[in-house]
Amino acid sequence: MSWKLPLNQIGSGSTFIFGQQLETPRFKQTTLSVEQHPWLSEILDELDCRTAGSEANFAIQLDVEKQSETYRVKAKLRMIPKLECVRSLTEFRSDVITETEALYVKSAETPQGGEHEMSESELESYEHDGSGLMLSEFVTDLIYTSLPDFPLCQPECKGLCTECGCNLNDARECASKSKSQKDFDCPSLKYFQ
Ligand SMILES: [Zn+2]
Ligand SMILES: [Zn+2]
Structure with missing residues (x-):
């Protein structure tokens, strides 16, 4: 065509x-x-x-x-x-x-x-x-x-969590990236609570 x-x-x-x-x-x-x-x-x-x-x-x-x-x-x-x-x-x-x-x-x-x-x-x-x-x-x-070679949804996109695949741009950060943080919602970490 x-x-x-x-x-x-x-x-x-x-x-x-x-x-x-x-x-x-x-x-x-x-x-x-x-x-x-x-x-x-x-x-x-x-x-x-x-x-x-x-x-x-x-x-x-x-x-x-x-x-x-x-x-x-x-x-x-x-x-x-x-x-x-x-x-x-x-x-x-x-x-x-x-x-x-x-x-x-x-x-x-x-x-x-x-x-x-x-x-x-x-x-x-x-x-x-x-x-x-x-x-x-x-x-x-x-x-x-x-088209951009490496499209980014935002300039500082944090990408996906390597542990659980959660989107690290979401408001609450995956705990596997900051151990001191108590308030997290990374599903993979919940197993260890
Ligand atoms: Zn992105
Ligand atoms: Zn995670």
Whole structure:
């Protein structure tokens, strides 16, 4: 499942939007529906995000501009995905806003072997075959690279108790971590009372 945008739908430049408009579009805009893009719908299910309704929490806006054989894609992404804390395993949501750009270079123009030229700064680049841009690749990369590598439900998350697995962020601290504390609720310690 993918999204290949035909070059003849771009003209000299076009803006494509999933969800709400995030900023003034640079070109004539087309609003796309996730229902017609199963590749994206699958990602949104995984992140528990949606583009419509009162709980809309995902939007992406793509400005695609033709620069001779190369297409420059500028993207703005805003989402509030459901993540799992790597320490406490609790689910939480985090607001993610990213802006990035990429180039779609015609396959034949890509240097064969030898040194890869870092011409157009260090923009991420993709290939296109002269008929369309595989935008699903870029958008998928963008979404996943925008997610935190080590999601934490709070900056100082204390994680889970190694003794009983209780969540150490809860108000009362597990006694296995502070022996002097009498008021505790770590179930594993209750056996020893
Ligand atoms: Zn946590
Ligand atoms: Zn415990």
